Amino acid sequence: MTLCHSYLLNSESLCMRIRLSFLLLSIFCVHTSANADEWKLVWQDEFDGKSLNYQQWETEVNAFGGGNQELQIFTDRPKNVRVQDGNLVLEAHQDNAGIAGTVREYSSGRVRSKHRGDWKYGRFEIRAKLPAGQGMWPAIWMLPTDEKYGTWASSGEIDIMEFKGQEPKTVLGTLHYGGQWPQNAYSGDQFELKQGSFTEEFHTFAIEWQEGEIRWYVDGELYQTQSKWHSAAAEYPAPFDQRFHLVMNLSVGGQFVGNPNDSTQFPAQFLVDYVRVYQKR
Structure with missing residues (x-):
């Protein structure tokens, strides 16, 4: 040549x-x-201020354990919930903290938008970095604001993202519905990263929720669509035809993820860069 x-x-x-x-x-x-x-963008928090915007979020304080035998208490202390360096920080500690006479080995943070941001249908997009470690359980999810069809799970639950700290490449998206516990049902799927992990850098998690269908995305990639659910209390598309609000928390231990072990490092941080809510034009 x-x-x-x-x-x-x-x-x-x-x-x-x-x-x-x-x-x-x-x-x-x-x-x-x-x-x-x-x-159309209708609601957002970029977490660019110096403190949590309480017109949009409520900090939950409880030692309930979420019904999953979780080991933490949720507090409103700045060490557990704060805005810092452009992120919402939900931080878990092993510090034997107590509230209302209850002491737990671990403390952490949980916020919700109930009565400050409630929506029926839309696109919900969150950019976050997740904590590594056995027993770390960050979640981005939605609960019914009014519980029209009864207590959990008859009024529904939408899990946008759940993560097990010991499985750094995998997130899950799940629906809960059917009847009240223990007559509840659920369905879902998981997404696995081909490269890297959810603990090394920020990733975007989203759902698009419309009448009769919910779609899950990671970094813009569609990985599951659900349209077959049921309600013990009303006709389809119940229970996902009512207003829901956002919940974000970092739990420690419990039945879903297992408890921390000697390899788990504290403090552990769940960082949220932004939350954006869109609705159809």
């Missing part, structure tokens, strides 16, 4: 790569533009 011929082939190859790059960019721009045309 002559030098001139090689140069011409390399030039043609370069031109082809450039044309392909512009084509992919144009497809991406059309896609994002279509999304912008479809969804």
